[in-house]
Amino acid sequence: MLxxxxxxxxxxxxxxxxxxxxxxxxxHNISNSSTEGYTRQRVKFEAQRPLPVTPGQLGxxxxxxxxxxxxxxxxxxxxxxxxxxxxxxxxxxxNLVTLETAMGPINGGINKDLSNFFNGFxxxxxxxxxxxxxxxxxxxxxxxxxxxxxxxxxxxxxxGGVDLSVADAAxxxxxxxxxxTILNREIQKFELGxxxxxxxxxxxxxxxxxxxxxxxxxxxxxxxxxxxxxxxxEPLVTALTAFPVQVVSAGAPPHPQVQSSGGINLVTSxxxxxxxxxxxxxxxGLRSSLDDLAATIISEVNSRATSGFDLNGNAGVNxxxxxxxxxxxxxxxxxxxxxxxxxxxxxxxxDNQISLSIVALQDLAVYPSASPNSTLGQGIRNIVSQxxxxxxxxxxxxxxxGNGLKLAGEQRQAVNGVNMxxxxxxxxxxxxxxxxxxxxxxxxxxxxxxxxNRMAV
Amino acid sequence: MPVxxxxxxxxxxxLVPRYNSLLSRQLDVQTAIASGQRYQRAxxxxxxxxxxxxxxxxxxxxxxxxxxxxxxxxxxxxxxxAVGNVVEVMQRALEIAVSGGNGAKSSSDRANLxxxxxxxxxxxxxxxxxAWHGRYIFSGTETTTPSFAAVVNGSxxxxxxxxxxxxxxxxxxxxxxxxxSYNLLGSNESGGSLGIFRDTGAGIDVxxxxxxxxxxxxxxxxxxxxxxxKISDDIQHLTGAQAKLGGMQNRLxxxxxxxxxxxxxxxxxxxxxxxxxxxxxxxxLAALRVSYEAALNVGARINEVSLLxxxx
Numbered sequence: 001m002l003x004x005x006x007x008x009x010x011x012x013x014x015x016x017x018x019x020x021x022x023x024x025x026x027x028h029n030i031s032n033s034s035t036e037g038y039t040r041q042r043v044k045f046e047a048q049r050p051l052p053v054t055p056g057q058l059g060x061x062x063x064x065x066x067x068x069x070x071x072x073x074x075x076x077x078x079x080x081x082x083x084x085x086x087x088x089x090x091x092x093x094x095n096l097v098t099l100e101t102a103m104g105p106i107n108g109g110i111n112k113d114l115s116n117f118f119n120g121f122x123x124x125x126x127x128x129x130x131x132x133x134x135x136x137x138x139x140x141x142x143x144x145x146x147x148x149x150x151x152x153x154x155x156x157x158x159x160g161g162v163d164l165s166v167a168d169a170a171x172x173x174x175x176x177x178x179x180x181t182i183l184n185r186e187i188q189k190f191e192l193g194x195x196x197x198x199x200x201x202x203x204x205x206x207x208x209x210x211x212x213x214x215x216x217x218x219x220x221x222x223x224x225x226x227x228x229x230x231x232x233x234e235p236l237v238t239a240l241t242a243f244p245v246q247v248v249s250a251g252a253p254p255h256p257q258v259q260s261s262g263g264i265n266l267v268t269s270x271x272x273x274x275x276x277x278x279x280x281x282x283x284x285g286l287r288s289s290l291d292d293l294a295a296t297i298i299s300e301v302n303s304r305a306t307s308g309f310d311l312n313g314n315a316g317v318n319x320x321x322x323x324x325x326x327x328x329x330x331x332x333x334x335x336x337x338x339x340x341x342x343x344x345x346x347x348x349x350x351d352n353q354i355s356l357s358i359v360a361l362q363d364l365a366v367y368p369s370a371s372p373n374s375t376l377g378q379g380i381r382n383i384v385s386q387x388x389x390x391x392x393x394x395x396x397x398x399x400x401x402g403n404g405l406k407l408a409g410e411q412r413q414a415v416n417g418v419n420m421x422x423x424x425x426x427x428x429x430x431x432x433x434x435x436x437x438x439x440x441x442x443x444x445x446x447x448x449x450x451x452x453n454r455m456a457v
Numbered sequence: 458m459p460v461x462x463x464x465x466x467x468x469x470x471x472l473v474p475r476y477n478s479l480l481s482r483q484l485d486v487q488t489a490i491a492s493g494q495r496y497q498r499a500x501x502x503x504x505x506x507x508x509x510x511x512x513x514x515x516x517x518x519x520x521x522x523x524x525x526x527x528x529x530x531x532x533x534x535x536x537x538x539a540v541g542n543v544v545e546v547m548q549r550a551l552e553i554a555v556s557g558g559n560g561a562k563s564s565s566d567r568a569n570l571x572x573x574x575x576x577x578x579x580x581x582x583x584x585x586x587x588a589w590h591g592r593y594i595f596s597g598t599e600t601t602t603p604s605f606a607a608v609v610n611g612s613x614x615x616x617x618x619x620x621x622x623x624x625x626x627x628x629x630x631x632x633x634x635x636x637x638s639y640n641l642l643g644s645n646e647s648g649g650s651l652g653i654f655r656d657t658g659a660g661i662d663v664x665x666x667x668x669x670x671x672x673x674x675x676x677x678x679x680x681x682x683x684x685x686x687k688i689s690d691d692i693q694h695l696t697g698a699q700a701k702l703g704g705m706q707n708r709l710x711x712x713x714x715x716x717x718x719x720x721x722x723x724x725x726x727x728x729x730x731x732x733x734x735x736x737x738x739x740x741x742l743a744a745l746r747v748s749y750e751a752a753l754n755v756g757a758r759i760n761e762v763s764l765l766x767x768x769x
Binding site for chain 1: 461462463464465466467468471474494496497498499500501503504506507509510511513514517518520521522524525528529532590591592596597598599600601623625627628629630633634636731763764765768
């Protein structure tokens with residue numbers, strides 16, 4: 001049995017419609033080639049259900065059965081893993097570099113000021129009666145104390161910067177969690193039928209990518225298309241409900257921490273939250289080391305000063321005031337009267353036993369924060385050196401995961417990225433198919449014209 | 458890594474990190490050239506930076522030790538000068554003693570010689586209270602007090618000399634962890650192993666020797682043999698102190714030279730560790746610039762060809 005002409009006409013029309021739809025998808029892809037998170041889409045053509053005839057089947061044209069995103073969830077997982085680690089080490093590295101800067105230039109800082117402090121006392125050993133030399137001792141000591149306080153101030157500012165980052169992170173996370181629930185709702189609604197909510201899914205995937213910069217998450221997709229997100233077993237999104245995170249001061253010493261609404265710390269092995277915690281740990285360690293160093297200088301110098309005599313033969317007073325790196329200063333009594341600087345072990349103006357003893361302090365292993373104890377100079381050098389080594393290691397990891405992220409991103413782009421040449425090729429193919437289908441319709445039209453208008457009646 | 462498909466984002470934007478990397482490296486090299494330092498932070502080479510910091514600290518300490526040595530040497534030179542002057546005085550006293558012991562001298566001649574000895578005594582007293590930079594060099598650590606004071610009778614004649622100093626030692630670090638004492642005491646009557654003008658252990662008292670000589674000259678002619686022996690002992694004692702001072706000066710000079718050599722070595726090593734090798738850095742910068750230009754060129758060429766170019 002021959003197919004009726006109208007059936008052929010319908011076949012042509014189905015092709016016109018299908019390729020028009022395909023061209024629309026191509027146009028969509030081209031339009032979004034620069035859109036962050038966009039996944040290229042492909043139409044799936046299928047032959048329409050044929051008409052059984054004798055003999056065989058009679059084709060009835062083409063239809064679009066699916067417009068799907070070209071996406072690989074394995075690659076997504078890999079990218080998110082790399083995003084988390086990269087964000088963690090990137091944040092930590094930038095902050096450690098800031099902390100290194102806070103410790104002063106490599107040829108200056110506390111190390112040099114400590115050296116000058118001892119040199120001041122060295123000069124005092126040769127001129128203990130000289131008020132100018134005594135003033136120089138006070139000036140050098142003031143610079144050292146100021147250097148300690150300045151470094152602690154820089155650490156405080158760096159810590160304040162991290163505090164702000166934590167608060168910003170919590171706001172950003174909550175905003176994204178809200179957006180995920182909105183998109184969950186849209187996707188659930190859209191996909192109740194047979195349609196794919198491709199663009200909504202792209203937006204949601206981008207949000208999940210961005211969330212993975214903060215922590216490692218468990219993302220579970222439900223049959224309805226919604227996703228649940230949890231971190232460390234704590235739900236952050238359940239279908240259409242978001243559980244906002246909060247900033248809580250916790251730990252010892254306390255620092256701002258991003259916690260779930262249930263009070264669970266959301267730090268995981270990857271992500272910026274881990275970077276925040278690591279930066280706080282480094283700042284605390286540096287502050288503790290500097291405090292120990294300053295406290296050692298204060299107690300060692302003061303114990304010597306108070307066992308001696310000043311230029312006027314009076315019993316020695318404390319040279320330094322304060323108890324740690326944040327409070328160390330030259331004592332008010334000494335600062336206002338250089339004669340109160342204690343150089344003598346006996347009440348004689350030319351005696352320099354105490355200043356010699358303070359000079360000798362630079363060779364004594366009195367700094368307790370190292371194992372075994374070290375000299376004060378070794379102590380500050382170790383602090384700088386350890387920070388440098390730690391920073392080097394973190395920068396290396398940051399670069400490693402940065403490269404890993406780049407590679408994973410390239411792999412994902414190879415699957416879901418738009419290639420203009422490819423789209424233009426598809427466009428030509430669809431255009432030609434459309435033209436051919438139009439030609440079929442014209443031919444059928446001519447055939448109908450022949451039958452209707454030109455056959456003899 | 459075989460990618461297969463190359464998306465437009467990858468094609469256009471994939472090169473941007475490479476551009477940034479090359480620019481960043483150029484900036485690092487430019488900073489190294491401008492600052493003269495290969496490293497700006499410890500993380501760039503923790504070991505080299507730690508070593509450089511230690512060497513810098515050692516250099517600073519050697520610098521300070523050299524200053525201490527210069528101060529001690531200057532102090533020692535003033536001491537040497539004072540002791541030398543006293544030696545000359547005592548040699549003149551020896552001549553006077555020999556001359557005055559001659560029985561042919563009239564009482565008037567002897568009185569004149571006694572008057573000269575009295576002046577010599579006052580001169581020695583002045584030398585005994587020599588000050589340098591406001592410090593009385595023979596007073597031990599009582600450096601703000603004149604070392605000796607004359608005891609005079611009603612007619613203004615010096616009848617004795619008291620020591621106002623103490624037994625304090627002035628010392629300073631001349632090499633790391635080592636100190637040297639650089640003063641000599643005017644008298645060791647308060648303690649100490651050596652007194653220049655008065656040494657209780659050696660039985661030396663330059664002032665008393667001169668007072669005795671003066672008084673002997675004023676008195677009836679008598680034998681000067683005891684006084685001559687005392688003066689000779691005093692001169693020997695003083696020249697012994699000069700030798701000690703000379704030895705200290707030599708020791709300090711040798712240490713200063715050693716420190717200068719050590720400083721030079723430390724400075725060279727530090728420079729090798731952290732200073733920028735300008736020639737190498739400029740070459741590296743030129744190479745990076747070529748790489749950057751090549752990357753931009755390649756990027757532009759890759760991106761200028763597309764199917765779009767050939768479609769009507």
